[in-house]
Amino acid sequence: MYRYQLGSAVLTSDEPLPSLPTSAGPSDVSWRLRRVESLPAPSGPPLVAIGARDGGRPSVVVHRCGAAHHLELPRVGCFRVAADELAFALEPGCSWSALEQALVDQVVPRALHLRGRPCLHASAASVDGVGAIALVGESGAGK
Numbered sequence: 001m002y003r004y005q006l007g008s009a010v011l012t013s014d015e016p017l018p019s020l021p022t023s024a025g026p027s028d029v030s031w032r033l034r035r036v037e038s039l040p041a042p043s044g045p046p047l048v049a050i051g052a053r054d055g056g057r058p059s060v061v062v063h064r065c066g067a068a069h070h071l072e073l074p075r076v077g078c079f080r081v082a083a084d085e086l087a088f089a090l091e092p093g094c095s096w097s098a099l100e101q102a103l104v105d106q107v108v109p110r111a112l113h114l115r116g117r118p119c120l121h122a123s124a125a126s127v128d129g130v131g132a133i134a135l136v137g138e139s140g141a142g143k
Contacts, residue, residue, distance in 0.1 A: 042070040
């Protein structure tokens with residue numbers, strides 16, 4: 001069993017995710033991450049589609065499935081995000097680094113939201129003599 005630290009959250013997984021930082025300590029926010037062959041297709045219209053530009057395909061499509069969310073990330077896979085568990089089914093040919101990026105950028109922030117925990121979507125840069133400059137905005141805003 002592997003344990004990974006993502007901000008204040010801990011993921012436990014049977015899958016090695018080499019670019020994620022490991023965790024040894026306890027956390028009051030944790031999920032079990034499990035790989036499945038497939039996830040059932042959601043019914044009904046999406047809750048939100050993020051990142052579609054110029055009529056292109058969205059980078060994330062989110063459906064509500066009861067108390068959970070179903071995320072579709074083209075070229076990565078599908079994720080079931082619930083308050084206590086994260087499940088994923090990868091598209092053929094998806095790299096582990098793409099999975100890790102999806103977990104950090106989309107899946108864990110949505111899981112934190114389902115638990116009522118704030119999650120800031122931002123970028124920051126360190127500037128010598130000034131400190132840090134943070135840029136906050138909607139996904140796709142160009143931070």
